Amino acid sequence: MAGGGAAASTLSSxxxxxLQRAxxxxxxxxxxxxxxxxxVGGGGRPANRTVVFRGFQEHSDKIQINTDARSNKVIGEIKEWPLGEICWYFTDSWEQFRISGIIDVIDGSSPDPAKLQQREKAWFASSVKSRLQYLGPSPGVPVANDDHVKDVHIDPxxxxxxxxxxxxxxxxxxxxMNLKSNQRLMFTRTQEGDESGDWMAKKVSP
Amino acid sequence: MAGGGAAASTLSSxxxxxLQRAxxxxxxxxxxxxxxxxxVGGGGRPANRTVVFRGFQEHSDKIQINTDARSNKVIGEIKEWPLGEICWYFTDSWEQFRISGIIDVIDGSSPDPAKLQQREKAWFASSVKSRLQYLGPSPGVPVANDDHVKDVHIDPxxxxxxxxxxxxxxxxxxxxMNLKSNQRLMFTRTQEGDESGDWMAKKVSP
Incomplete structure (x- = not known):
């Protein structure tokens, strides 16, 4: 899931x-x-949630995350205001990565065949068990009782x-930021929209 | 630091x-x-960082966090737009708390004596070692070399x-959200600005 293999072969940035070391x-x-x-959601309210790293998109630095399109509010808000900041804290090595960038929402309605292909690829990269959750009740909806659909099956x-x-x-x-060595580095992409991406690194005080 | 004792005696919400169980x-x-x-920072950019829980403020549900006033940009941005959302994930019990609310910035310039007193109290509740960091170089400033001020002393x-x-x-x-039991509860404060705080709880699908 961590995309370790792919990362090692395309370490452009x-x-x-x-990150791979961490x-x-x-x-x-x-x-x-x-x-x-x-x-950032409606009314300029910050929203923050734990998600799982699903690896990098092939031949790019784009970070992949799976989500449920039925959380319409969230998806709509991200489409409306596609800025995001990841905060990734590694509890054993005391390292923090704050990664900010633009989020692309790729659901089944995307008009771009390449994006639909990425979505399909990411779907099959998930375990069958994790795919099942998209067949359960919509997330965030009030629950009347505990009779969840437990006999859901999916064709792998x-x-x-x-x-x-x-x-x-x-x-x-x-x-x-490395809290053990007390070192902080700031990386900034110098060329907008460039897939290969030129990056500038600067050492700053922690 | 977790304010466990205080929490146990004032479990109003x-x-x-x-949270105390977690x-x-x-x-x-x-x-x-x-x-x-x-x-949310300038230009509506989300900002996300790891911070340490410094307990609850006495007789309230307010969550305390220490920060460096010299990160002027951050402090100014929070004063400008005081909305925040905490995402607190407990790695051993698989529980997530998303806590959203209003942030109050209490630096030395606060005109409110009660707030200045809270600030002083929180200062003395921090270890002497953690107080030292506020005498080091300003956070986020480019570092020319590694000759940090290492002989800083502080009067306890x-x-x-x-x-x-x-x-x-x-x-x-x-x-x-409890990811082991797959239970999700949504708590909403019903009375604005009420210190004692009436809360409504609702069970929702995860």
Whole structure:
């Protein structure tokens, strides 16, 4: 899930090496691939939730996250205001990555065939068990009782269901802090919209 | 630091009991008192960083956080737009608390004597070692070399230095999720600005 293999072969950006090292150093912790994603919702309200890192999109620095398209409010708000900041704290190595960038919402209604292909790829990269959640009750809806649909089945070869939505965050700035060595590095992308991405690194006080 | 004792004696709000249980269940992990705080900065950009829970303010549900007033940009942005959302994930018990509310920035320039007193109290509640960081170089400033001021001394009985700033977040909504039991509860404060706070709880699908 951490996209370790792919990351190692396409380490174009300087912060990717630090992130890969952190992932490796914390790999024994299940939660090492969890991070917090902040976005801005209606009325300028900050929203913050824990999500799972689903690896990088192939040949790019875009960070992949799975989400449920039925949380219409959230998806609508991100489409409306696609800025996000990831805060990823590695509890064992005491490293923090703050990654800010633009979020692309890729649901089944995307008109771009390449994006639909990415969504399909990400769907099949998820475990069958994790795909099942998109067939359960809509997230956030009031529950009358505990009679959840427990006998849901899914065909492992079937493509993404409607509720499945892929988010990709395209990093523009990465603020790296190592609390053990007390070192902080600020990475800024110098060329907008450039897939290969030129990055500038600056050492700043922690 | 977790304010466990104070919390146990003033459990006015229903979500406080769940939070206290999570703190107790995860107390063996140093990082259990760390959470991510999202705010909205200039140009509507979400900002997200790891901070340390410094307990609740006495006789209230306000969550205390220490910060450096010299990160002028951050402090100014929060004063300008005081909405925040905490995302607190407990890695051992698989519980997530999303706590949204209004942030009060209490630096040395506060005209309110009661707030200045809270700031002083929070200062003395911090370890002498953690107070030292407010005498170091300003956070986020580019570093020319590694010759940091290493021989900084502080008088343990001296009050808060100028750089020390207390933030308090006054919760309005708490979204609780237990990923082991798959239970989700939504707490909403029904009376605005009421210190004692009436809360409504609703069970929702996860």
């Amino acid at each position: 300087p912060w990717r090496l630090l 992932l490796d150093a914390n790999a024994h912790l299940k939660h090492s691939t969890f991070f917090q994603l902040a976005t 070869s079937a493509g993404p269901v409607e509720a499945y939505c892929l988010l990709t965050l395209d990093p523009e700035k990465v603020d790296y | 229903p979500w406080r009991l769940l 703190l107790d269940a995860n107390a063996h992990l140093k990082h259990s008192t760390f959470f991510q705080l999202a705010t 009985s001296a009050g808060p230095v100028e750089a020390y700033c207390l933030l308090t977040l006054d919760p309005e909504k708490v979204d609780y």
